[in-house]
Amino acid sequence: MGTDDSRSAIERGLNEALARAGMGEASGLARLTGGATMESWRFACGGEDYVLRRAPSLEFMEGRPYGHDSEAAIIGAAFDAGVTAPEVVLVLEPEDGIGSGFVMRALPGTPDPRAILAMDEPAGLLREVARDLARIHALDPATLPDNVPEMDYAEAVEGLAEQFEEAGGDRPMIALGLKWLRDNLPERVEPVLNHGDFRLGNLLAEDSHLTGVLDWELAHLGDRHEDLAFGCMAVWRFARVDRPALGLGSLEDYVEAYEAESGVSLDAARFRFWLIYRTVWWALGCIRMADFWRSGEDRMLERVVISRRTSEQELDLLLLLEDDAPEEEQARPLPPSDVKLDPLGEASVGEIAEAVSEWLGTIKDRMEGHDRFQLAVARNALGMISRGDRVDVEFADDLLAQELLDGERSLATPGLLALLRRSALDKLAADVPKYPMLALARAKWTGED
Template identity: 55%
Template sequence: MQRLSGGANMESWSIDWTSGDSVHGYILRRAPSAEWMAGRPFGLDTEAALVMAARAGGVLAPEVVTILTPGDDLGEGYVMVRVEADVSPAAILASASPTLIEDIAREQARIHALPIDSLPANIPPMDTAAALAELKRRFIAYGGDRPIIALAIRWLEDHLPDPAPPALVHGDLRMGNIMATPQGLAAVLDWELAHIGDAHEDLAYGCMTVWRFGQIDKPAFGLSDLERYFAAYEATGGRPVERDRFHFWLVYRTLWWALGCLQMGEFWRSGSDPSLERTVISRRTSENELDLLMLLEAEAPEAERSAPLPPPAAALPAPTGETSASEILGAISDWMAADLKPKASGRDKFMVVVAMNALGMVRRELDRPVTVTDKALANQLLSGQASLATPGLLPRLRRAALDKLTNDVPKYAALAKARTAWGDT
């Protein structure tokens, strides 16, 4: 068994099972703890049943071979036949089949066409207004002090679409949760967020900037333009795509992931998952804040969109004499890169990189402290007392988003695009 890298929520283990002269490959998918599953709408036994139903309905879902029971003493999970294909977004995008976006659109159409009565009975329905209210409650519980998130919540409240025909929504269909070969799509993975709702949610989720993995100018999964994607979906049985509804879900799921990143910090603090990954993922909130602002800024008056940026946060003076805390962190990171990373493999190598990223975040924050929390402003945005029409607000939010993301994830591809668009020289 080998623990696989990645996976923001569940553990994945690759298993080689030798029988005679044959080696069979399997994947164990399991929850990291019982506490981790608390409050989820369904367990991994239901997820396994859903994967089996999707496969039976013609979807490229993995083949489930067994569901864990308490007597197995392995926790909650299930085992699948291992699909021999790439799951790494970088690897897939580097050698993508010319028709991969059509493959993804086809599988989405198949998922959305699955008869609801063929699915496990406890797949939950989603009421959009209630789900948005829950996101708002979570935001307030996490401090309620990030103005860009408050701005997005208010915008979504003001733009709630009418209910859509109910369909199975995969809920996490994106680069990172598909497997592909250079010939095309091989499997759709990770069904833990499935629910009954608006198919446009699935269409939008994989188009979020964060899931394009650097392919900023290819908004459909980092593979193509949106019109080609929509046409492929409609040609393979999907309902006609409504552009305004798609945009609503693009904003909604970007907000959802921003709050998901904040929640990772809460998971770590509570001890339900004490892994280093949680602390680092929590800092990816700033990626989503920048993306939200770029999705919403068209609502601002032209005078606000063309207003100059305030100056960036000032860096602290360069240290002299004894080494500073920032310099010590840099030395540790350099040692890890030179001595640990070359000797590590598999998940250990992945975690060395995670640790180096964490050290970089802290070092940049020490060198140039940035504050993006402002509860008073967030409250004004939630209540509608402030908006993107408020003079000077958009440039202020732009500067805060740029500075925070520069500290957290300076290589995030949308950061360079935003700097160019906003005149941050």
């Protein structure tokens, strides 16, 4: 059965599912903002608030190791084990006609990373985050669905390499990361349940306390260091790049709290491997968003904009890997940016984009909810066009990428690190100039504030 995406159709199908569970009708159904893959809709029923989590299209569920029924069962096991996971009350069925998903009881708190980072006691919140992650990793496999996959590290890395080739195989920074992963593959350890997406944005908090762990669609069995490292990626620290642990505190405090709760000693080398792995993983994940849009699977504007966030991960990868370069290469000055002259004559493409963005800003106050969010995304997209029109950025080089994968060139190659640094700075300045790590990298590599 197909999927009807109209709000009224979703409400009809949802009410059928609620009736099957012996519940009343939904009211106040509203789309929540955010969500890189799945949709979330909040509604009231019987005096309580609930959230419907669903795939935006049935095609989105193809190729996944398990469906929403298994995801709901994983969440249920975590809930029963004392994790601050939501309580699942029903799973959608095909006859509901609104695709794949489930309904869970709404939890208090905000998922907004900036609101969480502004809370009064981030250190206490970080300890609670470490506590919940340790509880997730301690879950008895017997309580989990049989189809939860175990990650094979080598297969996972080669899977990234395949994605890289499918995406054109022409991004040198990603090739550099893949080569490093192949050269530094760790030995298998006894697997635990990994949440798979444990970071700000998927955590709820209120008054400096953790109130919810959301978005379990990537849960799998694997190395606990992967979960720990993922939340510490620079992209998930948001404005607090000075706090390596989820933007909430120091890595030392996070590790200490986790080890105290779990009784397990962590390995710094394994942590670094998974930090680099997940940075490559998210870089390729961003690129794939454009494919979802091109194929028609999901024509939401966020897809094409998120695809350009690949440049964030390319810069982060270089920051993670550059310490392996010889000191003389780390000290080499960067080549200058290739900045275009100010345009003359009729308006340039960039100026047109900037003009449209300015007009959209005048109607912002007329929008609300998801429409207001989409308007902000549209303005970001236009900003990318405007800024990219001013600088010649060469970021695709399939020959160099292949040479890096083959080990024919490396960060020891004279001048290569400086070239990659310049490319990463210029591309990110065009794509996402407010990304916090850009200012840090620019100061480190050029001495500019």
